[in-house]
Amino acid sequence: MRQSLILPGTLVIVFTLTGHLQDHTNPATLLMILSACILMLNLILLHPFPAGFPPGLLRPVTGAATVTAAMLFLWMTPVAPPGALRDILPLAAGVAVIGFCFASLAGLLARLSGNDQEGAWWALCLLATLMTIPFWISPPIELWHPGNETIDTLIALCPLSYLAVLSDWDYLRFDGVYRHSILGGLRYEYPNPVTTSVSYLALGILFRYAHLILKTVWSTEKKLLE
Amino acid sequence: MKTLFKSFLIATLLLPMGLLTAGEMMNPELLNRAKRAADDGLRYLREQQAEDGSWSKSVGVTALALHAYLENRRGYNESDGPFITRPIAFLLSHVNEDGSISETNHNRNYNTAVAITALQATNNPEYAKVIRNGQQFIKGLQLDQRQGYEPNHKYYGGVGYGGDERPDLSNIYMALESLRATSLDSSDPLWEKALVFVSRSQNHSETNDQAWATDDGGFAYMPGYSPHGEAVSYGGMTHAGLLSLLFAGMDRNDPRVSAAYDWIRANYTLETNPGAKKNQGLFYYYNAFAKSMHAYGEPEITDTAGIKHNWRNDLTRRLLAIQEKDGAWINRDSPKWWEGNKNLCTAWVVIALNHVINTP
Helix, strand or coil: CCCCCCCCCCHHHHHHHHHHCCCCCCCHHHHHHHHHHHHHHHHHCCCCCCCCHHHHHHHHHHHHHHHHHHHHHHHHHHCCCCCHHHHHHHHHHHHHHHHHHHHHHHHHHHHHHCHHHHHHHHHHHHHHHHHHHHHHEEEHHHHCCCHHHHHHHHHHHHHHHHHHHHCCCCHCCHHHHHCCCHHHHHHCCCCHHHHHHHHHHHHHHCEEEEEEHHHHHHHHHHHHHC | HHHHHHHHHHHHHHHHHHHHCCCCCHHHHHHHHHHHHHHHHHHHHHCCCCCCCCCEEEEEHHHHHHHHHHCCCCCHHHHHHHHHHHHHHHHHHCEEECCCCCCCCHHHHHHHHHHHHHHCCCCHHHHHHHHHHHHHHHHHHHHCCCHHHCCCCCCCCCCCCCCCCEEEEEHHHHHHHHHHHHHCCCCCHHHHHHHHHHHHCCCCCCCCCCCCCCCCCCCEECCCCCCCCCCCHHHHEHHHHHHHHHHHCCCCHHHHHHHHHHHHCCCCCCCCCCHHHHHHHEEEHHHHHHHHHHHHHCCCCECCCCEEEHHHHHHHHHHCCCCCCCCCCCCCCCCCHHCHHHHHHHHHHHHHHHHHCCCC
């Protein structure tokens, strides 16, 4: 019971902290999130898990906490890796975070559809749809003139924005994007990288969790029917 | 003696009016309505001002609104109270270590340019250092050999938003306007380099070495690209291009200036932003139109069909027709380039009306 509260408890702490984040460069807040991740890792790795804890969750939770801790370490860092590594590592971590989230989603969808390929296909379709938001959203924006908050939300939903923030690249003003998307010509803010990282990781864990619950429920039902 | 002096004074005052024909002078009734419309616009802005003196929580919009007040015929200045001093304090609170003045990383050129222009308009020497640092920041954004751009590169001499290295005519026009307003040395190499980029954005093959250039004399958004298709010329950019040439010291005898003016004559309208899709950038166009016509100094424009237009009358009529009931302006056709923001559109229009009213 104690251990089963670790995940939701930690996520609540992390979300509460990130909810107060106004500026991702605030070292005190980052330090608190980093501490929460390290605490979670310690609890997971150093305490025995009860029989009821889904073993399939151990790896993603550990991985998520490690990645978050590593990313925060890179951002805060008096001892950051030098030069190019400092630029590449956050981007690589970001790709891993997105990969984890969508792989988890693919697993869940595969469970729901009963077909691995179909699950992967739907997850890939969703990823492609979100990645291309800046392009297909332009006509509806021209038509409905949404407010700044909606624009910022749309930009935050696009995984490219997350990667852009991590690599400090204003991609909406990049030639190829600017020419084909209205977003670069509107008022916008990129999402907070810490909040986005935590959101992707939390979603990934939730997808995994749902996947495992379905697996357990369905196998129990199957046994009962047999 | 007194009578002689009075006669001399009256003659001196009437002399410039005497030089203008009836068509060149602005309709007095329209002039009064322009003044009232500007007052209504400023009243709207006053109502929208936040407690900290800002508008739309933006350095750029705040600087433009402040500028609209400072250049108004009523001569607003810091002694008028917090509605002038607070926006100045807001701008100063966003001065960054690199000299930029911006609340965000991805509009640093625009924001810094309009902020130092507004600070300069206060005529307060206390801001000289901030203005100087802002100038240096903008100069640092110009693409040249320092960033590996050789003179034959199409981006050479350009300035972008500040979050990337993709320059455009709109950004360099704002940069040049601010550097001219803050009296950057006219022998600074920045002007020559800027002219290279500005020339390469013009559809004028005689002075543009880019293969895509046609010959209508208008300006595209950047070398070889317009958001309204291929590299078509359009109103907002052509007036921005004409202003950029004038800021860089060119005059009517320059072939690029006369080609741009010819495009304006051939595409004269205030109903739309000529050449633009869906009226995108309409208020940017009105703002740049008023400033460029004011700077060019011709009270009447004769279009290519031989019809004369008093630009001040025409612009005033158009702006009065589309003013909202609350005194503001907004682009109802397209939100692109922030024109869904009433504070921005209103500030731009009041600045345009200030040029209408202040033109002798």
